[in-house]
């Protein structure tokens with residue numbers, strides 16, 4: 001074993017140079033036996049193996065579900081999934097696919113509503129849905145057959161290297177603290193030439209009432225991940241080994257009717273309440289409570305409350 005010098009104060013002579021005489025790892029704890037040059041006192045130094053612990057923490061981190069009630073979130077996710085699917089019905093046919101029949105993996109598949117619709121755009125493919133939340137994964141398994149539902153993290157996708165032709169992440173990246181690691185992992189499971197579809201909202205595109213803008217900005221500052229990630233996705237994806245092949249924008253506003261959204265691609269017109277529900281989750285954060293109450297009150301009471309936000313669709317090819 002190589003010898004190392006360690007800076008550490010001896011309790012006997014107060015000299016701070018020790019020689020490492022032995023080290024090993026026991027139950028994720030690194031143990032080092034070190035001996036002082038001067039007084040020869042021998043110490044046992046124990047440290048948590050941080051990189052392993054940090055990885056474990058990352059693999060189980062779910063910024064999306066942490067503050068939410070899934071019962072309340074399910075209907076909202078289901079209606080959002082139908083809207084996204086309407087957008088993808090226009091976007092997907094514009095993207096050249098590497099194969100006509102193959103394997104498709106969706107990461108962060110939630111309750112499965114979205115993937116069960118998207119499936120129809122890729123006839124001839126076999127589908128896998130990976131979801132971190134055991135409850136959502138189980139919901140998908142019980143409700144949608146014909147898809148291989150797996151529990152797992154986008155940071156450690158339960159799949160072999162180069163085993164998929166197409167990957168998708170829908171409304172996942174805005175919830176990730178380490179998007180570059182997720183992109184590297186998606187790249188790993190794709191075959192060379194494989195296509196990656198990523199779609200997400202981008203809070204930096206929000207336009208509308210000042211009180212709403214203030215709420216969106218206040219939330220951006222406290223949210224642990226980045227709800228403007230789509231603005232820098234191209235650079236991140238290129239660094240992870242992808243090249244962009246297509247990009248499209250869908251503009252979502254609140255000029256529609258409550259009963260059903262008006263879909264006039266690339267414009268989606270939601271009712272006033274449905275549009276607000278896209279932001280209602282922000283009320284979970286006590287740090288933005290004042291901005292939230294102000295925005296809610298002004299939005300609901302004003303007739304001049306036009307607001308708009310973009311959802312961005314991108315397709316990449318693995319180089």
Ligand SMILES: C[S@@+](CC[C@H](N)C(=O)[O-])C[C@H]1O[C@@H](n2cnc3c(N)ncnc32)[C@H](O)[C@@H]1O
Nearest residue numbers: 062064081108109110114132133153154170171
């Ligand atoms: C907004 S939902 C989107 C669900 C679905 N893709 C859709 O478009 O309807 C985000 C999903 O990502 C999951 N998620 C969050 N962090 C994850 C991670 N690190 N790995 C895998 N899934 C994750 C959440 O549990 C949630 O189901």
